[in-house]
Amino acid sequence: MIAGDSKESLTLCKLIIMKAYNWGILGTGNIAHKFARALMLLDNGHLYAVGSRDAQKAAAFASEFGFTKHYGSYEEMLSDPGVEVVYISSPHSHHLEHTLLALRNGKHVLCEKPMSLNAPEVTVMADEARKQELFLMEALWPPFQPSYVKADEILKSGKLGKLLHMRGKFAFVSPYEPERRTYDLKLGGGSLLDIGIYPIMDILRYMGEPESVIASSVLAPTGADESTSVIFRFSDGRMAEAYSSFGNMGGVSTEFNFENGNLNLTRGRDRSQHLLIEYPNDVDDRIFTPPAQGYQYEAVEVMNCLDRGLTESRVVPLSFSIMLARTLDAVREKTGIKYPGRDR
Numbered sequence: 001m002i003a004g005d006s007k008e009s010l011t012l013c014k015l016i017i018m019k020a021y022n023w024g025i026l027g028t029g030n031i032a033h034k035f036a037r038a039l040m041l042l043d044n045g046h047l048y049a050v051g052s053r054d055a056q057k058a059a060a061f062a063s064e065f066g067f068t069k070h071y072g073s074y075e076e077m078l079s080d081p082g083v084e085v086v087y088i089s090s091p092h093s094h095h096l097e098h099t100l101l102a103l104r105n106g107k108h109v110l111c112e113k114p115m116s117l118n119a120p121e122v123t124v125m126a127d128e129a130r131k132q133e134l135f136l137m138e139a140l141w142p143p144f145q146p147s148y149v150k151a152d153e154i155l156k157s158g159k160l161g162k163l164l165h166m167r168g169k170f171a172f173v174s175p176y177e178p179e180r181r182t183y184d185l186k187l188g189g190g191s192l193l194d195i196g197i198y199p200i201m202d203i204l205r206y207m208g209e210p211e212s213v214i215a216s217s218v219l220a221p222t223g224a225d226e227s228t229s230v231i232f233r234f235s236d237g238r239m240a241e242a243y244s245s246f247g248n249m250g251g252v253s254t255e256f257n258f259e260n261g262n263l264n265l266t267r268g269r270d271r272s273q274h275l276l277i278e279y280p281n282d283v284d285d286r287i288f289t290p291p292a293q294g295y296q297y298e299a300v301e302v303m304n305c306l307d308r309g310l311t312e313s314r315v316v317p318l319s320f321s322i323m324l325a326r327t328l329d330a331v332r333e334k335t336g337i338k339y340p341g342r343d344r
């Protein structure tokens with residue numbers, strides 16, 4: 001077993017970055033806390049401002065992490081000329097509104113996943129970023145993790161031969177409570193958009209856009225999907241499967257099957273990342289334990305892109321977010337997951 005040296009990667013990232021940026025965080029929920037903690041690791045990611053619907057929450061968040069400014073409304077934070085790049089951490093249902101608001105206030109944006117509830121909305125967001133000539137990226141953080149960077153390297157090396165099949169799952173127990181974000185359709189609740197997006201992202205990144213989809217969901221009484229199972233078929237005859245659930249402790253893993261071996265990416269309960277590569281006559285087994293759960297790497301990508309004057313990431317471009325949203329729409333069409341007022 002080899003321990004992957006994530007500290008080394010982080011140091012390298014720091015060396016590559018040229019300029020410091022003033023970040024604004026929109027929303028003060030669960031993931032905003034984790035992202036702020038990760039940003040604190042980066043010398044050039046300045047914790048500048050936080051905006052909340054509640055001034056007291058904004059003040060408490062600012063004092064917990066040492067933000068320079070705090071605002072009791074998103075609009076006020078976004079009109080602060082000091083804010084350069086905004087992390088949108090509101091529920092899925094509000095990503096469209098908040099991203100457009102940030103872009104129209106001249107801010108670069110890193111928007112939490114899923115970018116929005118459907119592909120037409122994601123297209124509107126991408127079009128606005130292009131019109132404003134500002135950076136926009138969906139916060140799909142796994143591809144920036146040391147484990148994925150290593151997996152990409154192995155795939156590109158061709159050592160395992162052609163990739164023939166993939167299977168990914170993301171499952172944990174989130175007990176049914178109708179008012180929870182994860183079960184509330186008004187907030188975009190459901191396992192597919194919340195966690196199923198990750199194995200589907202993996203499949204699309206490595207196999208492209210599927211030609212057809214077979215899918216089935218178990219819906220909770222609110223109409224949000226508790227579990228969703230998907231089979232993708234590609235134009236060259238390859239297939240892949242994705243599964244998401246709030247109903248069991250199945251964990252997080254993606255399995256890649258090649259002509260000459262296999263590759264497995266697994267996330268541990270402690271958020272460590274396990275990469276297992278089975279070559280014809282050898283096994284390479286690595287564990288990566290990035291600090292702050294690894295959320296800093298997506299912030300590094302944003303700042304690297306800004307340094308280079310890019311308005312899109314080459315790793316997670318807007319065309320990928322649109323393809324992902326289109327695929328999620330195709331799955332929802334098969335399984336009957338609908339977001340009232342947002343689906344045609």
Ligand SMILES: NC(=O)c1ccc[n+]([C@@H]2O[C@H](COP(=O)([O-])OP(=O)(O)OC[C@H]3O[C@@H](n4cnc5c(N)ncnc54)[C@H](OP(=O)(O)O)[C@@H]3O)[C@@H](O)[C@H]2O)c1
Nearest residue numbers: 027028029030031032052053089090091092112113114181
């Ligand atoms: N990358 C990851 O690993 C990861 C993990 C978890 C979640 N996420 C994504 O992050 C987003 C937020 O998830 P979360 O778990 O952080 O949710 P959360 O704990 O409920 O926080 C969401 C925050 O959004 C703000 N908000 C704005 N409008 C809201 C509304 N109408 N109802 C509720 N909150 C509203 C609130 O902040 P204020 O009250 O301060 O305004 C709230 O604290 C989701 O899109 C989710 O998919 C990503």
